[in-house]
Amino acid sequence: MTTVELSGVEGGDISVAAAISDRMFPLGTHTKPLSTIDEDDSSLSSTATDIFDSNDALTKGQWAYDSKGTWRRYGSSESATSTGISSICSSVLADKPDDQGIFVSMSKKRMADGSMKQNNSTPDIKPEDSPAPVTSTEITITAPLSESRSPAQKRRGRPPKDKTTIIPPAGKARRASMISKLQDRVRPRSSLPAQLPKDVFASECIEAAQASRLDPYALHIGEHQLLSELLMHTEVTIYLNIRNAILRLWQQNPLCSITVEEAAGCAREGRFFGLAEVAYKWLVRNGYINFGCVEVPQDELSLRRNTKQKTIVVIGAGVSGLSSARQLDGLFAQNSEHWTDAGERPPQIIVLEGRKRIGGRVYSKPLRSQVDGSLPGNLRNTAEMGAMIVTGFDHGNPLNTVIRGQLGLRYHLMTDALTIYDTDGQAVEEKTDQINTELYTDISDRAGDFRAEPQKFNTLKGDEELIDRARDPIVGGFSGFQLEPLFPVDNAKHRKPVLKRGRRRNAPPGTEKLTGRSRVIEESDAAQSAARAAKTMGWQLKDGVAKNQSISLRETARAKQHPTLGKVMDEAIEQYQDIVDLTPQDMRLLNWHHANLEYANAAPVSWLSLSGHDQDTGNEFEGAHSEIVGGYTQLPRGLMNLPTKLDVRFDHSVDSIHYNVSQDPALTTKVVCTNGEVFEADEVVLTTPLGVLKADAIDFDPPLPGWKQGAIDRMGFGLLNKLVLLYDKPFWDDSRDMFGLLNEADYHDSLDPAHYAKNRGRFYLIWNASKTSGRPMLVALMAGHSAHEAEKMDTDTLLGEVNHRLRKTFSDAEIPAPTEVIVTRWKRDPFTRGTYSYVAPETRAGDYDLMAESVGNLHFAGEATCGTHPATVHGAFLSGLRVGADVMEALTGPIILPNPLVGPSPIKAESSVQYHLPAISTAAYRPAIPSTQMVSGATMSGSITVGEPVINVKQEQDLADPHNAPSLSATTTKPPPLAKQPSGPPRNSVCAADQSFWLQSAAFESSDLDYEANIIAAILVALGDRPIKPSRPGVNPFLLFTKAKWEECRLHCAALASSTSSNKSSSASDGKEAIRGTIGKWWKALSAEEKEPFLLQGRQAQEVADQARREYEEGALKWDEGARRIRREFMVEHPPPAGSGGVGGKRKTNTSASVVLDYA
Ligand SMILES: Cc1cc2nc3c(=O)[nH]c(=O)nc-3n(C[C@H](O)[C@H](O)[C@H](O)COP(=O)(O)OP(=O)(O)OC[C@H]3O[C@@H](n4cnc5c(N)ncnc54)[C@H](O)[C@@H]3O)c2cc1C
Secondary structure (H helix, E strand, O other): OOOOOEOOEOOOOHHHHHHHHHHHOOOOOOOOOOOEOOOOOOOOOOOHHHHHHOOOOOOOOOEEEOOOOOEEEOOOOOEEOOOOEEEEEOOOOOOOOOOOOOOOOOOOOEOOOOOEOOOOOOOOOOOOOOOOOOOOOOOOEEOOOOOOOOOOOOOOOOOOOOHHHOOOOOOOOOOOOOHHHHHHHOOOOOOOOOOOOHHHHHHHHHHHHHHOOOOOOEOOHHHHHHHOOOOOHHHHHHHHHHHHHHHHHHHHOOOOOOOHHHHHOOOOOHHHHHHHHHHHHHHHHOOOOOOOOOOOOOOOOOOOOOOOEEEEEEEOOEHHHHHHHHHHHHHHHHOHHHHHOOOOEEEEEEEEOOOOOOEOOOOEEEOOOOOOOOOHHHOOOEEEOOOOEEOOOEOOOHHHHHHHHHOOOOEEEOOOOOEEEOOOOOEOOHHHHHHHHHHHHHHHHHHHOOOOOOOOOEEOEOOHHHHHOOOOOOOOOOHHHHHOOOOOEEHHHHOOOOOOOOOEOOOOOOHHHOOOOOOEOOOOOOOOOHHHHHHHHOOOEOOOOOOOOOOOOHHHHHHOOOOEHHHHHHHHHHHHOOOEOOOHHHHHHHHHHHHHHHHHHOOOHHHOEOOOOOOOOOOOOEOOOEEEOOOOOHHHHHHHHOOOOOOEEOOOOEEEEEOOOOOOOOOOEEEEEOOOOEEEEOEEEEOOOHHHHHOOOOEEEOOOOHHHHHHHHHOEEOOOEEEEEEOOOOOOOOOOOEEEEOOOOOOOOOOOHHHHOOOOOEEEEEEEOHHHHOOOEEEEEEOOHHHHHHHHOOHHHHHHHHHHHHHHHOOOOOOOOOOEEEEEOOOOOOOOOOOOEEOOOOOOOOHHHHHHOOEOOEEEOOHHHOOOOOOOHHHHHHHHHHHHHHHHHHHHOOOOOOOOOOOOOOOOOOOOOOEEOOOOEOHHHOOOOOHHHHOOOOOOOOOOOOOOOEEOOEOOHHHOOHHHOOOOEOOOOOOOOOOOOOOOOOOOOOOOOOHHHOOOHHHOOHHHHHHHHHHHHHHHHHHOOOOOOOOOOOOOHHHHHHHHHHHHHHHHHHHHHHHOHHHHHOOHHHHHHHHHHHHHHHHHHOOHHHHHHHHHHHHHHHHHHHHHHHHHHHHHHHHHHHHHHHHHHHHHHOOOOOOOOOOOOOOOOOOOOOOEOOOO
């Protein structure tokens, strides 16, 4: 650690420090004199205390102060402003080495209900072993640009290709479909819990989908693109049921990855294994399952270590960089065959990090003074320099899986109790606080009228009622389903409402993402006149104000090409001043809310886009906000270390990237670091913050295309700073998690909103961080313009100011001197240059998506590439998962769909396929029962002897019923070849089009069939027919509605058609389609009340059907038991003939489709 100059105060000068100490705390209240004033020269970039996060010994930093106190980049002409963090401490203790690594023991056996057999579901937390040395020997590092490792010469153009490292791909065929393998190994339904009531199971599946940010009732846009052309409507429901059931397994125990066999076991029938395979592959690739700190299923690698291997370079070891590296590591392991088939090792991943620590903007800085035992589990005392709050674990936060499910980190659930103190130190009255909050919400709603409409994606939906009951439709069994409209669903409608549209108290739109509020207030109605709204809130209207007097923001909103939120909201405040008397305190309160918004967006409200500042609204998670006990850094540390340590190279600041935009194999992609090291890569993932990109800190060769650079330029990258104060004892209400402070305007008691902009963010919110740091600690926020001021102000001045405010607010208490003080200055930090992204006035809708787009083999991740959850840790994490899929796609191409995707329907005599089998001699066991009981709808009549019997071959044991059994014949004839008479695969469905799917005559010997026929005859004689599976009720509410409205709708459509000439020529089938479509729309437009009679009838029919189904299941169970017993007895009494393939008692299957001959 070096002591450096700080704002005129000589570091290490005890006397100056003492003088400052005395000046600021004249009452001598501080318990320990400040012994030194240290400026942590390593800034937010790193500290010597972070060595525990390193893989290897620290090397010389590539950034250094120059004589003018600015950061200068080694080997570069560019410079950055000085340090990002300063700290003053009075008690400096040696930092303990890392002692909180997390060890998670993982079990492999998952039960169908999602629980684990002999599973240690709570992660053990045990001291981490000392960091492993870098062992990788396969890393391709070319020689430094200059042998002597002199500063890297800035150079343009692409480094020459290193021929020795590029070997053309072996060109082996891609991995074949897994489905054929599954047929032999997996029983359908084996992952579905038999004991769990259906409705409980269904709701667990639905919740699992929601917890994965997926619509349980509709395809994700990615699934839609993959499958929409291939699935029949009924198959969409089946697919969704399978996909939701897989997610259920994962959500119930993310300590254990899901295997493809488990996924296949989520299908109810073997012919849907193809759907299960697609769901599995899609969920894995896109990071919905098997992500985070979990061991994944992988094949043994038997290849020699020097075998060819691709290299992926990830730049940045923040949460997005680590999550993408971790995700790629898992994807490569799960898809290792792709490379091993081609004689390669799966790619290696190298993470290059400019700092000496991981985490980036997640940085829990260890306090200099550590108190043993102040936190459970030997956790260290830390202060959060960057991210601090997990904004709710529920409803889709992926960090729930990692933080709670895998790492088992301790966390503190925050409460939303908040007292706001005015400038005189008095607490603001609750009523005043409330009506100002409501007024602010009303104003923000009115400004919200100018919001851009969010983009919508409509995708195919499944049958909600069936999914709600975890049931699959019967394919081909119920024509009503085919009547249902095939138009995509509006997904937004199905999204579980996250919040009522009313806002969390004190939290206008968007702010929930970072603040800890959870109280919901009633929605204010922006359509109401302003006067009426104000009155409803409890404001006293000014004399002479009419009830319908309102405010108009249109002119301000339209005045500029790029209007700002701040301008319009301030206009609204001014216009409200004509309606109600706003006092200076009201103005301070309204500006406190502005400050809160400025915190959430890291920018003054006057810098925010009016139309798009809260473009991510609606994606908020649910549940109380929380903080990680012992520091948020445990998350990136877990991502780096578990289940195996990632190869992170610290102190590797990237200077230039020479990437391959044309996919020209003659060009090599190289990543050049400021220390002269060059990494050759096949794919590059860049996760540096938007601030770094905006500052042109990295050279791109070729330069980034205009569309990418345009998005970088248009988007905003904001600032928030913190002042951390550590005390010996708390003097505040330690049960509270936060309190607010109002700030004075530039001019005392001004009523002009503009006069509040500069100061309103100064310490406007102070967090009590004692619960998570283990020590009495306050964290004061500096938002909006104050965040920028903090970059220029020295630490002493800031400390003096905050102390002044605290003394006023807690006047009764003795306020001691803080024992440690830390100030963040994120803008100065060369590796961030700000805090997080925001939607600036010039930002266009879709710019976040452009940020996420790859350019050739250069891929992008980071919070600023996640439009749904920007500016957050979970957004960064999600971007890492997304880029994992991008890189996989680049390396291996799109997901390969199994063929067939869906097997053929169960064969019914009356419907689809009949196999004409030879007549079989069964004289000895001819049952004296009418044949109609044996073969429904078949050609038998009167007796068991049938000239040309029909065998109906079923795929699944549990679907088989006696009328599908091989029928018996008195005479043996030469078997004719099996003749397939399928009705053909359904339109738009990848069905069993190839011969291998169908029963092959060669697979069966006639002796087997004779013997089997005898067994069956014995069974039928003893037990009679197996109960017949009841048909479905056939009264779906929509079908009932269709029937009721068909005529009316037909007339309606006819009238419509005759009024438009173009429709006159349309065919009858077009007409039916039009009627169906229109009825579908009518149905969609019905209110819940109007639908109720149809729903009721549907429910009643369902109840009857359920009862019949239960009876059938009981009867069939009994029958099957009896049949098994008789079969055993028969086989003992009559051993199978020699040479028999063993049909009796054994399954004989066609390997490609599991065609099952026996059923008992
Ligand atoms: C003060 C503050 C408070 C916040 N509060 C919250 C909160 O309460 N909750 C929340 O969810 N989010 C919060 N955030 C946002 C959250 O921290 C970020 O969105 C998230 O951590 C960003 O992760 P990232 O991987 O995208 O970027 P980063 O974490 O910045 O990672 C990028 C990495 O790239 C490295 N790098 C940069 N340049 C180079 C280079 N040239 N060569 C090599 N490496 C380089 C950096 O050192 C860094 O490690 C806060 C952020 C800040 C700063």
